[in-house]
Amino acid sequence: MIKSIQFLRSRRYEVFSPQQARCFSVSITRSRQPSTTVSSPTHFDFSGESPDAERTLVSALGSCASNNDVTCGRQIHCRVLKSGLDSNGFICNSVLNMYTKCRLLADAESVFRSHAKLDSASFNIMVDGYVRSRRLGDALKLFDVMPERSCVCYTTLIKGYAQNDRWSEAMELFREMRVWGIMLNEVTLATVISTCSHLGGIWDCRMLQCLAMKLKLDDWVFVSTNLLHMYCVCSCLKDARKMFDEMSERNLVTWNVMLNGYSKAGLIDQAKELFDQITEKDIVSWGTMIDGYLRKNQLDEALVFYTEMLRSGMKPSEVMMVDLLSASARSADSLKGLQLHGSIVKTGFDCYDFLQATIIHFYAVSSNMELALQQFEASVKDHIASRNALIAGFVKNGMIEQAREVFDQTHDKDIFSWNAMISGYAQSLSPRLALLLFREMISSSQVKPDAITMVSVFSGISSLGSLEEGKRAHDYLNRTSILPNDNLTAAIIDMYAKCGSLETALTVFRQTKNITISPWNAIICGSATHGHAKLALELYSELQSLPIKPNSITFVGVLSACCHAGLVELGKTYFKSMKNSYGIDPDIKHYGCMVDLLCKAGRLEEAKEMIKKMPVKADVIIWGMLLSASRIDGNVEVAELAAAEIAEIDPSHGGCKVLLSNVYADAGRWEDVALVRQEMRTRDVEWSRAFSGVV
Template identity: 35%
Template sequence: METLGTRLLSLPRHPTSKTVNNDHDDPVLSRINQCTNLNQLKQIHAQMLRTGLFFNPYSASKLFAASALSPFSSLDYARKVFDQIPKPNLYTWNTLIRVYASGPEPLQGILIFLRMVDESPYYPNKFTFPFVIKAAAEIVSVCVGQALHGMVIKASLGADVFISNSLIHLYLSCGDLDSAYRVFMMIGEKDVVSWNSLITGLAQKGCAEKALELFRRMDAESVKPNDVTMVGVLSACTKKLDLEFGRWVCSYIERNGISVNLTLSNAMLDMYAKCGSLEDAKRLFDMMEEKDIVTWTTMLDGYAKLGEYEAARRVLDIMPRQDIAAWNALISGYEQNGKPKEALAIYHELKLSKIAKPDEITLVSTLSACAQLGAMDIGRGIHAYVKEQGIQLNCHLTTSLIDMYSKCGDVNKALEVFYSVERRDVFVWSAMIAGLAMHGHGRAAIDLFSRMQEATMKPNSVTFTNVLCACSHAGLVKEGKTFLNQMEPVYGIPPEVQHYSCMVDILGRAGRFEEAVEFIEKMPIVPSDSVWGALLGACQIHGNVELAEKACSRLLELDPGNHGAYVLLSNVYAKTGKWDSVSRLRKHMRVTGLKKEQGCSTIEVNGVVHEFLAGDNRHPLSKEIYSKLDEIVARLKSVGYVPKKSHLLQLIEEDDLQEHALKLHSEKLAIAFGLLYMEAPQPIRIIKNLRVCGDCHSVAKLVSRLYNREIILRDRYRFHHFGGGHCSCKDYW
C-alpha cells in the first residue's frame, strides 16, 4: 500500500546503545549492508552470536531487518532470527508485523501485534498501526479493524494522516463505505493519498458516481491530483460507462500536465475500450510508446466485447507474448456475445497450442459455452482436466460445473458436484436450485432451499427467482405465494420485477387468470414487458383469446418491436381456430418487417455439436436424416399419430403444406440424427432455442416409446425427459 511504503522511508534510526554507537564503529554491522545473499548474512549471524553482539537490541534489529526486508530475504529465516532475540525493540516488532502484513499470511501479522502488546514493554506507535491495519484489510476483518481504530484513538493518534489513510483503505476493503468516509472527513489536513484512497476505493466498490463527486470536490479545493488519482477517476468513468466524462478526464490530464505513466495510459485505454469507443482506444494504443501485456489484452478485450472478433484475433496473433489473460478475453468475448461454438473453438486451439495454461477464468467461460450449447462431452472433458491438474474447486468453478451439467441435461451429475464440495456460497446453492427447477423437480428445489436455510446461508435475489421458477414448472401455486410474501419481511430482500413475473407465470400456468390479473393490478411497481409476456405465454397454453389480446397490447406498448408477442398471440388464434386473425397478424408482421426468431436445435455426438434449423438441408448428412425422418413419421402414423396443425405457426411463417412443414421442425431433425448416429442406451440430448411446440412434444413422447430411447430436450424454459411414451413435465409446461 502506498501509504505504508511512503511512511517507512521516514522511519528514524533507533537510539544507539553504549556498546554500539553506529554501524561504522563495528565492522561486523557494517558488513550487513554489503551482503548479497542469505549465506553471507548467516555467517554474520554466527559471528554476532559468538561475540555476543547479537544480544544488543539495536544490533539484533539490524540483522533482523536485513533477513526480513533485503532482496534476498527469507521470512522463515527472519522468523527464526526474531525468536532468538531476547528483547526485540519496537522497530523489530514493527518490521515483523510489516513483513507478514505484506505477505501471504497477513493473519500472522495481527497475531504478532497481539504478542507485542501482551509481551513487550512497548505500546504500538504511529509506525506500528499502518502495518497491522493493512494486515486487517488483507484478511477483510472489519471487527479487527474497528478494534485497531479504537486503539488508535486511545493512543491519541487519530490525527495522523498515514494511520487515517490506512483506516480508509481498511474500511473500503471490508465494504464499510460509511466508516471510510467518516475517517476521511476527520482528517484535518488531507494529503493526496487520502483523496486517492477514497476515490479509488469508491470506484472499486461500485460507487462510481460518489467517486467522481469526490474528485470534483478535490479539484474545487485546489488539491493537485496525481497519476494515481486519475487512474481511480478513470476507473469510475469505466464503471459508469461514461465516455463523455472519460474523454474530459483525458483532456484534464493533458491540460494539467499530469505525468502519464504506463499504468495511467492503460487506464485511459481501458476506459475507451469498455465505454465502446474503439476509435479512441486504437488512436491511444498506436500512440503509446511503451506497451505491456495489460495494454495488448485491454485492446483485444475491447474488440472482443464489441463483437469485432477478426480485429481481436489479429491483436492476439501479433502480441509479443500471448498469456492466458489474452486468450481468456477472446473466449469470454465469444461466450458472452452468444457465440459458444466459437468460444469452444478458441479453447481447443489454446489446448493444442500449449502457449498458455488454462486457468480458472478460462474454465468458467468455457463451461458456460458448453452450457449454452449443451455440449456435455466437452464439459465432462473440462471437469476431467480440473481433476487431472489438481485444480481446487472454488465456488466459481463449482457453480459453473453445476450450471453446465444442469443445462446439458444431467441433473444427477450436477448434484454429485454439489455434494462433493465442502464450501458452498449463495451462488452454488442458487445454481443447484436452478438446475432442479429447470428439470421440473420443484419439490426437490424447495427442499434444497430449506437445507440452505439450515446451513445458515442467506439467499439472495437470484435464489428467489430460481425458487419461484421451480414452483412455476411444478405447478406449486401455494408455495410460490408463500415464498414471494416472505421475501422482504423474512429475508430482507424486496421483490423485483423478475419475481413478480414469476408469480404471474405461476398463476397463469395454473389457469388462475382472474387471480393473475388482480395480482398485476396490485403490484407495487409498474408491470414490465416481462410481466405481460408471462401472462401472454399462459394464455397460449390455455387458449384464452380475450386476455391474450389484452396482454399482447400492453406488451407491445412497452416494446413495440417484440416479434415474440405477435407469434404468441398468433399461436393462441391458431389453437382456437381463428385463422383470419392469424392471417391478419402475419400480414402485419410482413408489412412492419418483423421476423420471428428462427427455431434452432443442437445435438452433441462424440464431442461434435451439430446444429439444425427448421427445414435445414445444410448438414452433409441431410439425405440420410430426411430418410430417417420419413421412416419415423410413417411409423408414428401406424400407431395413430396425427400432426397437430394448430402448432404450425410457432416455428414457421411461410405458407406451405402444413404436415410437411411440421415434419421439418428443427428438434425433429435432431431426433432423427440422434437415432441414426447415437447408439442405445445413450440418451439423445437436444437443446432448443425456443419453446418446444405441442406437436414436437407429442412426437418425442411417441419416439421414446416406439424406439425405446430416452430423449432429453431442453427448450427456452425447461427440460423435458421423454421415456416410454411419457414426459417428465406431465404435459405441464
C-alpha cells in the same frame, strides 16, 4: 505452512562457540556458488596514520554501505588488511556490514569466516545480510548456532519472515522469543503486530495491546498505529476508534489508518467527519476518501473530492487516475471519462503503459471502439496490457473477428489474451471456435489454462450440449494442477446439467466444498430445469441452514421449481421472502416465474394484478404467458388485454394475433376471428406457418 512451523519447533537450540559458528558458516558458503566478479577499483586516497583512524575507517565504510559504493568499499577493505586493522573487531564488523548492505554475501561470508573477534554484532550483521537477500534458510541456520541470541537478531529474523509473507513462521519465532525470556523492544512489537494483522482476530489484537501496555511500549506512535491498523483489518472499528481517541500522540499515518478503516468498511460518513479534522492532508488522505466513495459507486462525490484536492495544490497519483477512470467506465459516464482522460494527458500520466490500457478499456466499455483503437495506435503497441484491453473491448462490443485479428497479431500472448478470446467465442454463441482455440492453447502455447479459461470452456460446452466434450474437458482439468474454485465448480455443474447428466452434476456438487452461492445456484437451477422440483427445493432448504446468503439467481431456480410442481402458495412465500428476509428486489425474471406459476394454476386475475404491480414494464414473454393461459382457460377479456399489450410493445408480433384468433374461435366468435385475420393481412404481420415434415 504447517511443515514450516514444525521445522521451526524441531530446531535444536544449542549454544555454539564462535569457532563452531565460523565452521558452520563455511558449510553454508560451500552450498552456494561463490561470486567471482570483482569490480575494477577506482582511485581512493587513504594515506597516513592518525589517532582516530578507526573512527575514520568506520565512517568511510558506513558511507560506502549507504551509497552502495562497492568499489570504494573494497579499496578501504584492502587498506584495512594492509594496515593490520582487520584484528579490530569494530572495524571488521563495519567491513562485514558494508558487504551485506551491498548484497555481496560471498565477500561477507569470507570476512565472517576470517573474523578474529566474532561477537553478537557480527552475527546480527550476517543474519541481516541473509534476510536482505531473501536467504531465510541460511539466516535461520546461522541464527541457530549463535552463541547469544538477542532481541536484535530475533527482530531481524521475524521481520524477514514477515516481509516474505511467511506470517506463521514469524509468529512462531516471536513465541520462541517470549519462551526464552528475551525482552522485546518497540521495533519487535510493531513488526509482530503488523504480522499478526494477517493472521489473527480480535483476541490477538487485544492480547498484543495488553502486552504493549504491560511493557510500556504503547507510547511509541508507530506501535500504537500498527495496533490501530490491526483493529481495522479485523473490522473492529469501535475498538479502533476508542484506541484512536485515547492515543496520546498521533501522526498523519495514524489519521490515515483510521480513515482507511472507515473507508474500507463502507462507513463513508464517519470517514468524511474524520477527514475534515485532519489539519495537514497528504495524497494518501485524499486518495483514501476518493477510494471510499468509488467503493460505494458514488463517482460524483469522488470527483468532488478530486477537484478539491487539485485546488489545494495536491497532485494526483497515477493509481488514483486509474481508479477514477475505471469507475467512469463502470458507470458508463462517458463525459466524465473524457474529462479524466484530458486530465491524464495534462499531468503526463498517459506515458504509463498501464494507464494506456485503462483508457482503451474505458472507451471500449463506452462502446466507442473507434476512440479505443485510436488510443491503441497512439500507445506502445507491444505493451501486452493494451492489446488485451483492445481484444476484450472488441469482444464486449460483439466484434469477434476484429478481436481475433488483434489476437493473432499479438506475439507474446499471456493468459489474459487467451482468456479474453476464448471467453469471447463462448459468449458470442461460437462454442466450437472456443473449443478449437482451447485445444490450440494446450497443444502449442507455453501459456497454460487457468480456472478462468476452464470456466469459459465449460460455458461453451454447455451451449453445445455435448456431454462427451464436457467429460473430456473435465478429465483434462483433473489431470492438471488447476485448483477449482467455486465459480469453476459451478461451471462444471451447469455443464453436466445442460448436457442432460443431472446425476453427474449432483455428484460433482457433493464432492466439493461449496462455500459461496455459485455452485448452489448451478445445482438448484439445473434441477429445476430438468423438472426435479422436489430435489431443487430440498437443496434450497439445505442452503438455508448454512451461513451462505442466496441471491437473485437462487430465487429464479427456486421459483422455477415451484412453477414445475404447481406449488403456488409456497412460490408466493418464497417470492415475498426475497425482499423481507434477504433484501433482494425481484426483477423481471422473478415476476415472470410468478406470472407463469399463477397462469398454470388458472389464477389469471392474480397474474394480471401482479403484472400491473410490477416495478418494471412487462415484456412480450410475460404478456405471452397470460395470453396462452387465457386460451386454455377460455378467458376472452384477459386474452384481449394481453394481446393489446403485446401489439403495443411489438406491432409485428404475429404469434399473439394467432393466439387471439384461436381464443375467439374457441369462444365461437367467428366475426372477431375474421377481423384479426384481416388485420394480420393488411399489416403484413409475420407468423410461422405450420408444415409437415412427412408429406
